[in-house]
Amino acid sequence: MEEPNKVVIGLWDHEEVYLHAIEKIRAKGVQIYESLTPFPVHGLEDVLGYRDSRLHTAGFMFGTVGTIVALSFMTWTMTVNFPLDFGGKPYWPIASFIPITFEMMVLFSAWGMTLTYLVRNRLWPGMVPRIYDKRTTDDRFALVFDADNVASDKLKELRDLCMHEGAVEVKDKQFN
Amino acid sequence: MHAYESEFREPLITGMDKSYTKITDDLVAPTERNSALWWIAVLLSGAGALFFVFCLTWTVWFGIGTWGLNKTIGWAWDITNFVWWIGIGHAGTLISAILLLFRQRYRTGINRAAEAMTIFAVICAGMFPIFHMGRVWDALFIFPLPNTRGPLWVNFNSPLLWDVFAVSTYFSVSLLFWYTGLMPDFATVRDRSKGKFRKWFYNMMSFGWMGTAKQWQRFESLSLILAGLATPLVLSVHTIVSFDFATSVIPGWHTTIFPPYFVAGAIFSGFAMVETLMLISRKLFNLEDYITVNHIESMNKIIVLTGSIVGIAYLTELFIAWYSGYLYEQFAFYNRVLGKYYWAYAIMMTCNVVTPQFYWLKPLRRNLYVTFILSIFVNIGMWFERFVIIVTSLADDFLPSSWAYFSPTWVDIGIFLGSICLFLFLFLLFSRLFPTIAIAEVKAIFRTSSEVAKAERAKKANSPTGGFVGLQHVGPLDKDSKH
Incomplete structure (x- = not known):
């Protein structure tokens, strides 16, 4: 999958609120591009709808x-x-x-x-990962949304949705 | 998350100031500061490791004759050290694999350092049989390599060859287990690094870890299966080490009880070494909140269990020697207890069977000074166990005219002490460059087993809404949040 240039990142600080938020956001039909956590959160793959690892x-x-x-x-x-x-x-x-x-x-x-x-997992010495937010390896649970070619009113809706679902911060990020 | 833990269980992360950020700060801190004490320790152990290299070079240059071996006692300190180090190397995989399968949460505080210890101990262990071969440049032929002599293959009937496969598989699988667990923590260190080199270095070490949900899912799957593979592996390794002796026809070695007895002894000595190292490092790196007295007590319980198994094995051996009615077997054991090596047998019995029994008493089990001293006792005792088995069985063999006594030379002593220095040297490098406690895994038990979470739940239990920590709840758990 092509990595999006423009993204919206929602950050949570409590895994239970985060899991709940994912459920709500997905129920609204919003596509979650990526989900980053500092440790393996129990039940995360279920709420994201991932199939089992093979x-x-x-x-x-x-x-x-x-x-x-x-x-x-x-x-x-x-x-x-x-x-x-x-x-x-x-x-x-x-x-x-x-x-x-x-x-x-x-x-x-x-x-x-x-x-x-x-x-x-695309892990190899020398791989440089795209870092959405440095705190996702520390204490923040992040959801990344693809914002390429998304209308600005839709983006505002998305940001509001994240905040409503308990995000502590929502920000935009542009990569080139 | 509906993880529940009885409130009677002691917290595994103590201190009411803990949060996810605080955990990161505390656990990464040892890699971020410079300490004079660390430099002194590294230089001293490094010098010892160089002496190890010197003694091995001496051995290769002048031959095995520089050791105290004689025509009767062909295996002595070398194989004693080998089995001792392999035994020490058993706790790491035991803690990370078996305790993972049993869902023991206390493993998170100690698994990383224990796995590192395993790897360094196996490195030390491997040196002894390799250099005992004499011509180390031919050591490659212990593997079944194509050659121009037939080709003449290795003997797949031989337990010594099984040992080659067991130890090398054990080493490489432990390395994989350890390193895959380290990647997310290296990423944590990377993301808070300031310097350019440091950032590059830790990104290199983390293999470019991001922490996406899919990565974590595969991570969990991998660690579970590796744990499932490593559990029978760790048991097989010392079983096969014991076959080196058990399949021979030497009285005192030819014993069917050896596999379980060696495995229990290995776990016993491995946990003792973990305790010795962890008691020092928790103090040195201010990790008392993550390696609590509760952790130490849990390890002491395993020590008293495995120590008792070893004790029963010693007594069973004596009984079976008498019961067998076989003269040479009886003599070997009579000689072991009352012969010229009676002192080694007495040290072994005291350190392995008698002193660990103190741990039946809770105040002693939870006393850090007692634990530290007894953990060193166990290591001494387990070294003597191998010495007693190997040397006393050989010293007085079937032919009285060839009875002999083993005295180590300076090279024997130098290699043994040098291997301890090498081990400490590697461990010190590890403790400075790597996160010594599995950061991500400690965070994963924060909501269930930390003092903060327990206090939080207790407060909730008294509230009219009951004990359930609900989704709306955002309290002191999230001190650093903006709520």
């Missing part, structure tokens, strides 16, 4: 890959590529494979999921 599915798939890689690699080295007799133990000691298979499952799953998380 990260856990990715984690499961990476874990499956790790399990298959570990089991098949150990089987290949010990039965096909270079079978060795270790003190009369079987060439395919499946019980001995359990610890390493488990560790590889965890390793693949954790790394795969974390990398997916970084890519999806």
Whole structure:
């Protein structure tokens, strides 16, 4: 999605009032462009109508890959590529494979999921995020509205709506 | 939000002046001021860490013969230190993962530092087996790498190889868990930084975190699944470390009780190390409101539990040695308790089994001086536990003519003390550059578990509208608001 140049930012200072405000604002049919909070607010994704994250599915798939890689690699080295007799133990000691298979499952799953998380969240060293308001990592809960090509009377309505719903501050911001 | 917490529970954030901004101020403050004490500590521990490097270089240059090992006792301080450090490294993931799954709110005050401790402890731990290999430049071949000798692969039957996989997976997963949790807090530090370099540095560290609802949603999902993965992982790591001994045929090592016994011991020593460090840092960085006596007491309860498990394991081992009717096993344990290393066994028993029992008494459990001393006792005791298991089992083996005694050389001692300095050095750097307490997570429990919120609810409970903190309510909770 294209980032808007002109935005209206509403700031709240209490998460309960904020959650309630989102419900009211969305009920009015107003589109919320972005929502920023200093910590994970319980129930926020529900009031915003976000669907569940599918990260856990990715984690499961990476874990499956790790399990298959570990089991098949150990089987290949010990039965096909270079079978060795270790003190009369079987060439395919499946019980001995359990610890390493488990560790590889965890390793693949954790790394795969974390990398997916970084890519999806656009997080990488050197990424410069657009900062709507510095206090959103401190004590303010923000709602950002796209104000590009919105009539000024509509914007005034929006600002009033935010204030009515308990915002402590509403401001406009222009990015280029 | 309808989070409810019993009013009988003690607050986890004390002080009536707290608000979200105050939490940010307090928790970021250690990264923003310069202290002479910190510089002195960093220089001293840095010098110790250099001595560690020196002793390792000495070892590589002249060989393992510079250690006190002999043909009977081939594993001594090195593997003792390895297991000791790995054990210390268990509390971090335990606190962040298991306590997360159990929804224990007190974890928020201590998880960040405990996870950092885990990472630094595992770094120290890894050094010992790597340098014990002798030719460190060949250390890469502990991994199954393609080679020109066949290719000849590693032995997947060997618990020592499982250990390689377990410890390296544990290290990297702990690192991910720790760092993904740090990103939002780095963003908090970034957004209040003044200097240009500082801003750039913390933005780099935060990976460009914004704090959008979608980011937080994925963050929560990731931390939950990572916690779910890390929980069996942390239990598997020390289980596999114990396999190094348990799958051998040495009397005193060949014991099926080892996995749970080692895991309990690891948690025990890890919590003790967290206490030692947190008691110092809460004082040094004025974090008493976030790491309260309540936090310390909760940790002490875990210490008394795991200490008792370890104590039962010691007694079970003795009983089974007698009950087995196996002469060599009986001798190994007789020798462990009453032999030439009786003093090590006595230190172990005192520090691990006897003194933690003081924590059954509430006044002692909540006494910070007692806690500090006992936490150091536990660390000493747990070091001796590994020493007793490893060295006494080897010293008097099947053949009386090869019985031997282990005396450490200056290199052994230097590497051990040096690793402690390296650990402290890394921890000090962490405590100055990183937020030592998870800021976002502390804020997330502010409305349920802080003294301010509790007072607020109590006031509401007496009011005619009842105890529910409603949506219209805007009170002293929002001191810094414009209402």
